[in-house]
Amino acid sequence: MEPRNEQAAGEVLHQRGWRKAFTVQEMLDAWARLVGEVEDGYSGLVDEYTNDLYSRNWLHEAWPILTECTIVLRTPQVKALDDRFRAATVFDDGMALAQFHRISGFDPVDMWWWRRHPRLLVGDLGRSLRSAGATA
Numbered sequence: 001m002e003p004r005n006e007q008a009a010g011e012v013l014h015q016r017g018w019r020k021a022f023t024v025q026e027m028l029d030a031w032a033r034l035v036g037e038v039e040d041g042y043s044g045l046v047d048e049y050t051n052d053l054y055s056r057n058w059l060h061e062a063w064p065i066l067t068e069c070t071i072v073l074r075t076p077q078v079k080a081l082d083d084r085f086r087a088a089t090v091f092d093d094g095m096a097l098a099q100f101h102r103i104s105g106f107d108p109v110d111m112w113w114w115r116r117h118p119r120l121l122v123g124d125l126g127r128s129l130r131s132a133g134a135t136a
Contacts, residue, residue, distance in 0.1 A: 009062045030055035039088040043123025050101040056113045089116035096134035
């Protein structure tokens with residue numbers, strides 16, 4: 001697929017089923033918000049958490065259709081957020097989260113964020129994940 005600017009990438013993903021033509025900045029902000037909440041202790045519902053994880057899916061899907069310039073500019077931001085997310089989460093191969101959301105279709109290497117759960121198990125999410133066997 002030919003390289004596209006950030007707005008065009010949002011349009012392409014909207015045509016593929018995303019609810020609107022998000023911008024890269026919107027989804028970077030959403031991913032950053034989630035990472036910060038996970039670091040502090042995500043206390044929302046498990047459905048809210050899985051919905052929030054889709055911000056990282058959007059970025060993953062956008063990367064192949066963005067221009068090289070955008071990729072070079074934005075990759076350090078994504079990598080820094082990814083590193084923070086990894087530090088604030090525990091790998092369990094998606095065992096706990098899969099009790100609440102279908103993750104079997106997500107590539108285990110490319111979509112690694114689905115195979116981790118927050119290290120700090122608090123609030124509704126913490127209770128749900130603990131009931132599914134999650135430990136910190």
